[in-house]
Amino acid sequence: MNELTVIAADLLAIGTLAFGVYLPRHHRRDLVVAFVGMNVGVLAVAMVLGSSTVGAGLGLGLFGVLSIIRLRSDEIAQQELAYYFAALAIGLLAGLHGTLSPLSGGLMVLIVVALYLGDHPRLLRRHRHQTVRLDAAYTDEDALRAHLELTLGATVTRLDVKHLDVVNDTTLVEVRYLVGASRIRKEPSLV
16 A cells, blocks of 8 residues: 555645646657656656665665756756756656655655746746857857847857867857846946
């Protein structure tokens, strides 16, 4: 009966995370399937390992092996990677002990709440990030910043030139910026 409680708690936690937090915000059905499938798989393996004489060392080794897996076919964003780790952690928390203790239950809730808050649309909602290819080769960072601010209608907070092609006259730049912020720039002093 206790194993059923553990499974139910795990399914509730991953269901809330995948269907209640991730899917409404990011709308990627393919990753919901990956999060739920990975979580249930880790739960099953962790429950078997937790009930055998192999112990927690192998379980932590399993977590280490699974945590280095990164899908090579599709590029995923950093926040999606956080959901992967959360799905792994919830499955391990539920499965390793085979019982639902207040600590493991509380940690599963903490993971879901942390991602709910950390990935909330209202948190840092003016901050944006893009990779932009420009049809000019900008060798002067100040001119590049001014052009990007004019083009994006925002205040550039950071830029990183990824590729500068002076032959084909292009610049590939990763830019972080604030939308809706007034441009406050210091004018150079003449004195």
